[in-house]
Every structure is written in C-alpha cells, then in structure tokens.
Amino acid sequence: MDNRDKQLLLGAEAVAQAALDAGISGVYAYPGTPSTEITEYIQQSPQAKETAVRSTWSTNEKTAYEAALGMSYAGKRSLVCMKHVGLNVAADAFMNSAITGVHGGLVVVAADDPSMHSSQNEQDSRVYGKFAMIPVMEPSNQQEAYDMVRCAFDLSEEMQLPVLLRIPTRLSHSRSVIGRSEIRPQNPLHPVTDKMGWVLLPAIARKNYQLLIDKQPKLVALSDASIFNMERPGEGNKAVIAFGIAYNYVMEVITTYRLNIPILKISQYPLPEKKVRQFAERYDSILIAEEGYPVYEEWLKGYFGNDKFRGRLDGALPRMGELSPDALARALGVEAEAPRDIPEIVAGRPPMLCDGCGHRDLFEAINRALEIYPYRHVFGDIGCYTLGALPPYNTISTCVDMGAAITMAKGAADAGIRPAVAVIGDSTFTHSGITGLLDAVNDGSPVTFIISDNSTTAMTGGQDSAGTGKYVDICKGIGVDEAHIRTIIPLKKNLEQNVAILREEFDYEGVSVIISQRECVQTGVKHRKKKAQQQD
Amino acid sequence: MRKNIIISGVGGQGILTMAAIIDLAAMNLGLHVKQAEVHGMSQRGGAVESHLRISSEEIYSDLIPQGKADVILSLEPMEALRYLPFLSPEGVIITAKEPYKNIPNYPDETELLKTVEKSTAHVLVEAALLARQAGSPKTYNIVMLGAASPYLDIDPRELEQAITHYFSSKGEAVVNMNLQAFRLGLSNNPN
Ligand code: SF4
Numbered sequence: 001m002d003n004r005d006k007q008l009l010l011g012a013e014a015v016a017q018a019a020l021d022a023g024i025s026g027v028y029a030y031p032g033t034p035s036t037e038i039t040e041y042i043q044q045s046p047q048a049k050e051t052a053v054r055s056t057w058s059t060n061e062k063t064a065y066e067a068a069l070g071m072s073y074a075g076k077r078s079l080v081c082m083k084h085v086g087l088n089v090a091a092d093a094f095m096n097s098a099i100t101g102v103h104g105g106l107v108v109v110a111a112d113d114p115s116m117h118s119s120q121n122e123q124d125s126r127v128y129g130k131f132a133m134i135p136v137m138e139p140s141n142q143q144e145a146y147d148m149v150r151c152a153f154d155l156s157e158e159m160q161l162p163v164l165l166r167i168p169t170r171l172s173h174s175r176s177v178i179g180r181s182e183i184r185p186q187n188p189l190h191p192v193t194d195k196m197g198w199v200l201l202p203a204i205a206r207k208n209y210q211l212l213i214d215k216q217p218k219l220v221a222l223s224d225a226s227i228f229n230m231e232r233p234g235e236g237n238k239a240v241i242a243f244g245i246a247y248n249y250v251m252e253v254i255t256t257y258r259l260n261i262p263i264l265k266i267s268q269y270p271l272p273e274k275k276v277r278q279f280a281e282r283y284d285s286i287l288i289a290e291e292g293y294p295v296y297e298e299w300l301k302g303y304f305g306n307d308k309f310r311g312r313l314d315g316a317l318p319r320m321g322e323l324s325p326d327a328l329a330r331a332l333g334v335e336a337e338a339p340r341d342i343p344e345i346v347a348g349r350p351p352m353l354c355d356g357c358g359h360r361d362l363f364e365a366i367n368r369a370l371e372i373y374p375y376r377h378v379f380g381d382i383g384c385y386t387l388g389a390l391p392p393y394n395t396i397s398t399c400v401d402m403g404a405a406i407t408m409a410k411g412a413a414d415a416g417i418r419p420a421v422a423v424i425g426d427s428t429f430t431h432s433g434i435t436g437l438l439d440a441v442n443d444g445s446p447v448t449f450i451i452s453d454n455s456t457t458a459m460t461g462g463q464d465s466a467g468t469g470k471y472v473d474i475c476k477g478i479g480v481d482e483a484h485i486r487t488i489i490p491l492k493k494n495l496e497q498n499v500a501i502l503r504e505e506f507d508y509e510g511v512s513v514i515i516s517q518r519e520c521v522q523t524g525v526k527h528r529k530k531k532a533q534q535q536d
Numbered sequence: 537m538r539k540n541i542i543i544s545g546v547g548g549q550g551i552l553t554m555a556a557i558i559d560l561a562a563m564n565l566g567l568h569v570k571q572a573e574v575h576g577m578s579q580r581g582g583a584v585e586s587h588l589r590i591s592s593e594e595i596y597s598d599l600i601p602q603g604k605a606d607v608i609l610s611l612e613p614m615e616a617l618r619y620l621p622f623l624s625p626e627g628v629i630i631t632a633k634e635p636y637k638n639i640p641n642y643p644d645e646t647e648l649l650k651t652v653e654k655s656t657a658h659v660l661v662e663a664a665l666l667a668r669q670a671g672s673p674k675t676y677n678i679v680m681l682g683a684a685s686p687y688l689d690i691d692p693r694e695l696e697q698a699i700t701h702y703f704s705s706k707g708e709a710v711v712n713m714n715l716q717a718f719r720l721g722l723s724n725n726p727n
Contacts, residue, residue, distance in 0.1 A: 003563050010573075033575055117574070141596075174572035174587075174598035177563055245598075252597035256604075325601040339602040339621035343651050345643045346617045349546065351582030352638065384580060461575070 009178045011142045011171040012037035015081075015109060018149035020047050023184040025076035025104075026054040028064035030431060031460035032083030033118040034172040035111035039081055040463070051186065057457075059466040060402070060431040061086035065093040068106055072162075073198065075190035077105040077153055084112040084125050089402065089432070091128070094162070098132040099208045100198045101160040104187050105153035109165045111172050114292050114322035118169075120382070120401065122320065124292030129164040129269060133212055135219055136164045136269040137228065138244035142176035144267065148228065150181065155222070159215060168291050170322065171245050216270070223272035231279060234262035239283040240332070241266060241276070243296065245323070246289035250332075252325040257334050271296060284308060287316060287331055291323050352387060358518030359385045361490035361498075362452055363393040366421070368495070369502035375417050381405035381433075383425035383459045384520075385452055396423065403432025406449060410440045413447045419506035420447045427457040430467035434474065437511075441479040446509045448502070452490075454520035462523040475513045484512035491518070537567070538591040539689050540600045542619045545611030546636045547574075547584045550677035553702070554609070555586045557681060560698040561690050562590040572598040581638050583615055590690075609684045611663070611677060612636045613648050620655060629656055630684045632663035632676070659683060666720040675717035682721025692722060 009017060016038045019027065029039040042048045042055045058064035061082040068080035080090075087094060087110050094108065110125035129136035137152050139145035145167060152163040196204060223229060239262040242250045247265045254261060264279045266272065280286060280300070288297040288311035297311040310316040316331045317323065329336050353360050362385075370376045380386055380396035381404060389396035398408060405422040406429075413420035424433050429451050440447055451471055457463040467474060475485050484505060488498045498516075505512035519527075541558070545551045555571050562569045572587040587600045605623050610616030610631040623629070629652060635645055652658055661683045667676040678699065685692045699718055703711045 003566050006563070008559050008563050008569060037575070170572060170598045173575050174570055175559060176570050176595075177568065248596040248598065252601065255596065256601070324599055325597045329601065336601075337603055337625075340623060340655070342620055343617050343655065345648055345651050346614055347639060347641045347643055349581075349583040349615075349639055351547065351580040354580060387580065 003177055006177050006179050008175050009142065010037055010173060010175050011145050011167055012111070012173070013041045014142045014146040014176075014178050015149055015165065015167065016041035016045070017178070017180065018146040019079045019107070020045060020051075020053065021180060021183045022150040022153045023077055023186045024053060024079050025186045026068070026071050027079045027081065028058050028068045029081040030058050030061050030064055030086060031457050031463045032086050032111070033460055034113055034167075034169040035081045035083045035086070035109060036460045036463070037172070038079075038109060040461075047183075057463055057466065061090040062093055065090035065097070065108070069093060069097050069100075069102070072102040072104040072106040073192050075104045075192070076187045079107050079109065081109040081111070083119065084110050084123050085119060085121065085401070086110075087125055087128055094128065095132050096200060097162050098134050098212055099200060099205055101208065101211070102156060102162050103160070103192045105156040106162040107149065107152045107156060107165055108162055109167065112166060112168045112292060114168055120399070122292065124295055125164065125166045126269065126295055127293065129166070130295070132162075132164075133216060134161045134164060135159065135222070136166060138166045138267050138269070139171065140245050140247040140265065140267055142171065142174065143178055144228065145171060146178050146180070148267070150184075151228075159219065161212075161215065166244065168245055168322065220270050220273050223268045223270055224274045226268040226272065228267035229272045229275055230265055231275070232263040232265065234260045236261065237284040238286070239263065239279065240287045240289055241279070241296075242289045243267070243291065245291050246328070249323050249325045249328040250289055253329045253332055253334060257329070259332065259334075261332065271299075276300075285310060287311060289317065289323065289328060289331070350390065352390070353384060354521050356521045357384070358454055358490045358516070358520070359388060359452055360393075361492060361495070361518075362423070362450070362516045363388045363395040365488075365490060365495055365498040365502060366395050366423070366450070367393065369499045369506065370419075370421075372503070373419060373506065375419070377412065377417055377421070379405040379409040379412065379420070379422040381422075381424040381428045383428055385423060385425055388423070402428055403436055406433045406436035407439065409447045409449070410436065410443070410445045413445045414443075418446065420445075421450065421506065422447060423450045423452055425458070426451055426453040426455065426467060426471065427465040429471070430465065434478065437475070437480070437513075438478050440511050444510055446511075448505045448508075448512045448514060450514045450516055453515050453517045454523070456520050456523040458520040458522065462520065462526060471515050480511050480513050484508060484510065485515070486512070487515045487517055489518060490516050537689055538593065539589070539607070540605045541588040541590075541607045541609055541688065542585055542600060542605045542622050543588060543609045544583070544585040544615040544619050546615065546638065547581050549611045549636065551584060551586055551611060554677050554681050555588050557695065557698045557702050558588060558590070558688065558690070560701060561694040564698070565690065565694060567592055568595045570595045570598050583618060585615075585619060607684060607687050609680060611680055613652055614643065616652060617648075617655065623656060627656060628687055629658040630680070630687065631658070631660060632680055633660050634664045661721065661724055663721070666724060667717060670717035670720055671713040675714055678714045678717040679721035679724075682718035683724055685718070685722055
C-alpha cells in the first residue's frame with residue numbers, strides 16, 4: 001500500500017475532512033460522544049480557516065439543526081453533527097426538514113453508541129431516517145465514511161432532501177489510513193426562490209408531504225444502483241446480509257476462517273428492494289447482521305415471522321450491545337478456541353471524578369447540607385457530575401436526559417418533596433435547562449437549582465460552554481429573585497459556609513439558583529498551557 | 537505481516553500517545569492500520585484500552601477478536617490482566633510494574649505480579665524508574681513503548697522517527713528526552 005498523500009484519521013475526522021473537501025460552508029453541532037471530534041477537527045483545520053467555514057459550537061442540537069437548515073436555504077452546503085440522543089433534541093426540525101426539503105446540500109451525522117459506552121440508551125438512528133423518509137448512509141469503514149460524505153451531499157442536492165449519515169462509536173473512534181479526493185469549492189449564495197414551499201402551513205405541508213412520498217421509488221432505485229450496496233459471491237445455501245460496520249465483522253470472520261459465504265452488504269437506505277429480493281430468494285438461511293436495533297431483521301422477517309431470517313431476534317446474535325467479530329463468529333458457526341478468563345484478582349475500575357474536581361467539593365457540601373432533612377433526593381443531569389451518583393458520594397438520584405434535573409425537581413416539588421434539589425452543569429443548563437427554569441419561576445416552585453459551573457463542557461473533553469459568564473444575568477432575566485441567586489466556590493475551606501448557604505436556600509419556599517463556580521481542572525491545565533505558550 | 541496489539545492502562549496515563557506513535561510508524565512503512573480508542577466517560581480515571589492492528593493485508597474489524605492479540609502492552613499490571621481474553625496462546629504481556637491505585641479495592645501487588653508471571657510470556661518493566669532516568673516521569677509511556685518495540689515487528693528506527701515527529705512541536709529537548717526514554721525501555725529488555 002502506498003501511504004503517501006494519505007492521512008491517518010479517526011472515522012469522525014474522516015467525515016469532517018470529507019465534508020470540507022465536499023465544499024461545506026458551515027458545521028453546526030453540540031458536543032456529544034462519539035460525534036464531538038467531527039466538529040473539533042473542523043475547528044482546528046487550516047483548510048476550514050482559509051475558506052471561512054463556520055464552526056463554533058451551538059447551544060444544543062436543535063439550534064444546530066435549524067441553523068444548518070438556514071444555511072441550506074441560502075443555497076450553501078452544511079453539515080450538522082450530533083450523538084444519537086441529540087437527534088431526539090433536534091427531532092422536530094429534523095422531521096420537518098424532510099417536508100420542506102433542502103436547497104444547498106444538508107448532511108446530518110448521527111453518531112450512535114451501541115453498548116452505551118458513554119450514553120443513556122443505544123437507540124438506532126436508522127429508525128429516524130426511515131421515520132423521516134429520507135436517505136440514510138451507513139459506512140462500513142473509515143474510508144467509506146470519507147467517500148460517502150461527498151455522495152451524501154450530492155444525493156442531498158439531487159433529491160432536495162437531508163441525508164442522514166449514521167456512524168457507530170467503533171467507526172467514529174477508530175483510526176485508519178484515508179485517501180482523499182479533490183477539494184470542491186463551496187456553493188455560491190443562492191437562496192431559495194420558491195419561498196412558499198418552506199412555509200409549512202397545512203395546505204403546503206400536505207403538498208410537500210405528497211412530494212416526499214413521490215420521491216420514495218426514486219430513492220429505492222438509487223439504493224439499488226448504489227455502489228455501497230453490493231454482493232460478495234460465495235457458495236452454499238446459507239448467506240449473510242450485513243449492514244454498515246457489521247460487514248467488517250463478517251469479513252473478519254470469513255477471511256480468518258476461510259469461509260465462502262455469500263454476503264449482501266448494505267450501506268445505503270431505503271433498502272435496495274431488488275437486490276434484497278433477488279438475494280433473499282436464493283438462500284435457505286440468512287443471517288441479518290445489523291449494528292444497533294434489529295430494524296431490518298424485523299422487517300424482512302415480517303409480522304408472521306419467516307424463520308429463514310436469523311439474527312438478534314432469534315438469539316443467533318445478542319439482542320443488545322454492539323456487535324463484535326466474536327459474536328459474528330459464533331453466529332456463523334465457527335468453533336473458536338475458548339478465550340482465557342480474566343483472572344479473579346482483577347478488580348473493576350469504573351470512571352470517577354478527577355482529583356481536585358470542583359464537583360467533589362460540591363457533592364460533599366450537598367451531602368452535609370441534606371443531613372438534617374427527611375428527604376435526600378437530588379435530581380441530576382448529564383455530565384461528569386453524573387458520577388456523583390456512585391460512591392463515595394451517592395448524592396445524585398437521577399440522570400435521564402439533558403435538562404431533566406431542572407424540570408424533574410420542579411415536578412417533585414409540586415408533589416411535595418422538600419427540599420427539591422437539582423444539580424446541573426453549566427453547559428447542560430444552557431442546552432436544555434433554561435426553559436424549565438422559566439416554568440419553575442412562573443409557578444413559584446420551591447426548588448433549589450444548583451448550576452455546577454466549571455466553565456466548560458467537560459465530559460466531552462472541554463469544549464466552550466455557551467453561557468460562560470452569563471448565568472447570573474440569565475437567571476435574573478428569567479425572573480429569579482436576585483436575593484436567591486447565590487454564588488459559591490466549592491473548595492474545602494469554604495465547606496461550612498457553603499453548607500449554610502445551601503440550607504438557607506433549601507428552606508426558601510421559592511425558586512433559588514446556586515451557582516457553584518470552579519473551573520474544571522482538565523481545562524484549567526489546558527488554559528494555563530495555552531497562556532504560557534502565548535507568553536513565550 | 538500482521539500484528540494485533542492491545543494497549544491498556546488507566547484514563548490519563550497516555551495510551552493514545554503510544555498508539556499514535558505506532559500508527560505513524562506503521563503508516564510510514566506503507567502498512568494498513570486500524571486503531572480503536574476510547575473517548576468519553578471512561579477516560580475519567582477508568583480502565584481504558586486501545587485495539588491496534590497493523591498489517592500488510594487489508595484489515596476489516598476495528599476490534600481484535602478474542603484470542604487473537606499478539607501483544608498486550610500495558611501501563612499498569614492489573615490492566616494488563618483485564619484484557620487476557622484477547623491474548624493469543626502464544627501472546628506476550630509487556631507491562632509496567634508500578635500499580636496505579638485509584639480504587640479502594642486494588643489487589644495485593646505481589647499476588648498481582650505473580651498472576652502476570654503465571655499467565656503467559658511476559659516482560660515486566662520498571663517504567664517509573666527508567667522514566668526518571670530519562671529526565672521526566674512523563675516519559676513513562678514512551679519507556680513502555682521502547683520495551684515493547686522488539687515485539688511489534690517494526691524497526692525501532694521507524695519508531696524513533698515517529699517519536700521525533702510526534703514531539704517535534706514541543707522542541708528538541710522534549711524530543712531527545714523521549715528518544716532517551718524509548719532507548720532505556722528498549723535496552724531494559726531481557727532478550
Ligand atoms: S473533567 Fe473536569 S469536570 Fe470532569 S471530572 Fe475532571 S475535573 Fe471534574
């Protein structure tokens with residue numbers, strides 16, 4: 001292999017580089033594992049700087065999606081990236097953008113996290129693609145991810161639809177050698193001319209929805225013709241239909257054990273009907289290998305259940321969790337040698353808060369402050385501080401979705417829990433907490449909201465946080481009584497004082513906000529290094 | 537040529553740097569490379585690993601199948617054992633001797649090293665000591681890279697070039713210190 005002119009890139013970075021080379025004018029995103037590195041790569045790319053590709057972080061996935069759609073309306077290409085659960089936040093804009101259609105190419109990257117390495121669920125974004133009735137592309141490896149991004153933009157502009165690119169953690173966070181294609185210039189500014197087509201009044205929405213339905217046969221035909229959907233011939237009456245990255249695991253097994261099983265690889269949706277039909281008719285038993293939910297297994301099996309299709313539903317593959325070459329080897333009947341066991345002496349080593357993390361001192365203060373109350377429920381949220389649910393603190397009682405700390409605490413207060421306490425990070429607060437705070441203010445709910453402000457989005461590696469320096473003003477503006485907006489510094493030496501402040505606010509029958517302010521030690525180190533370099 | 541390497545340690549110990557250097561050397565040799573790494577939640581002081589595969593043939597899976605790793609290269613003895621199911625029967629463990637104790641139930645050190653010695657072919661390295669000799673405790677991971685280099689099927693000179701390239705933005709002193717660490721790790725090798 002000649003690696004000159006090639007780059008070693010993470011799957012996420014390959015997507016980013018491909019989008020730049022395909023001529024995007026902007027990327028919009030909120031950080032979320034495993035999607036964060038796409039936007040970070042563009043933010044650091046000299047190529048992006050030269051061509052003025054905009055790339056600052058958005059406040060949440062919905063604002064990101066809408067801004068990307070606005071750029072598409074103006075005729076330019078835009079990329080919008082999020083983790084799988086981020087698509088829930090953007091879902092309103094996402095679903096309706098299939099009805100408006102797009103103008104400049106719009107590619108949505110949903111980075112799924114099967115096995116929930118760093119997530120609350122393992123939802124499969126392909127379901128969203130089907131739901132919105134738009135094309136979905138699912139690369140099997142990093143090079144294909146690179147190549148697909150350009151095709152996705154072309155497809156988006158040809159069909160005037162957003163295109164969803166789905167990448168799982170393993171592809172996003174794995175490096176490989178990538179060959180690039182030529183750089184294409186950005187689109188000129190050329191806004192939509194048929195403006196009424198974008199006004200989703202019922203009469204227009206119905207017309208547009210009909211147009212979307214009418215596009216479906218063409219989308220199927222394009223899938224049937226797609227180079228990403230291809231058959232690898234073999235022998236025998238058993239076969240595999242492998243979707244996306246599952247193809248790699250199947251190929252690993254087949255090349256290692258020299259099997260000669262026919263494979264149909266699918267990486268572009270809607271399902272290529274002809275290819276699937278012709279392939280399925282030829283074999284008696286077909287393993288459906290999908291990363292994520294058994295979406296197409298269910299479909300192919302049908303309601304009454306056709307036993308020739310095997311996979312996650314009949315136990316040939318595990319029902320949940322990410323696939324692996326080992327799972328595929330078992331499903332394909334390979335008798336591999338039993339692996340060695342992990343010796344008993346090995347203890348678990350779960351993630352934990354860094355030494356010197358401000359959240360630690362905050363949890364200590366909350367625990368102390370709560371000692372005198374009958375109820376000790378602390379509604380938590382998503383970030384490093386979720387680890388406060390584990391020993392030694394055991395402070396946090398819930399973690400559901402972005403912003404839920406605020407509104408769940410409010411609901412619990414409505415039901416009678418006193419004190420009702422919420423802990424939310426600064427970035428999570430601006431992402432989805434502000435509207436909930438307004439609800440609480442309007443209702444005069446007796447809740448203590450603690451914003452643990454470390455001036456960054458720490459969990460995903462320290463990205464800028466949208467509200468840094470603005471929290472007091474935001475809370476005042478929403479109508480929280482100034483006397484009940486308190487700031488504390490979570491340090492050992494302030495413990496007694498912080499406990500006293502917490503108790504004062506726990507006892508107040510109204511909305512209080514406590515801003516607990518201390519920079520994340522990890523970003524602190526980065527900032528000091530940067531400063532030192534600038535002074536050199 | 538085909539090597540499957542698991543690099544293991546605790547979040548923050550520097551396994552991604554080691555992986556990046558091996559990647560670079562392999563890429564410069566015109567080899568295929570795949571290297572899966574861990575980002576996100578577990579980076580916070582949890583167990584982390586990287587699956588690194590280099591080959592003259594196309595590589596499919598980003599993950600190494602169980603029982604197919606040639607080398608476990610670990611910055612910490614207990615973390616070496618955690619990935620034993622991946623090690624092939626002929627595989628070797630190369631691990632730093634120094635435990636990283638950030639959990640209350642960390643096992644007995646002597647027992648732990650004995651378990652490593654019993655389990656498979658192994659190289660134990662006084663990585664902290666050698667790193668200090670090289671000039672900084674921070675070179676700990678590069679010492680380990682040196683110790684592992686005879687098992688990677690990559691010419692040490694290629695690895696040295698990759699180290700030079702990797703640290704070049706930090707100045708000559710840092711480059712030389714890391715090269716020194718690499719060589720100390722390499723010469724520590726009993727073979
Ligand atoms: S990364 Fe920052 S916020 Fe997260 S645990 Fe470490 S110090 Fe705390």
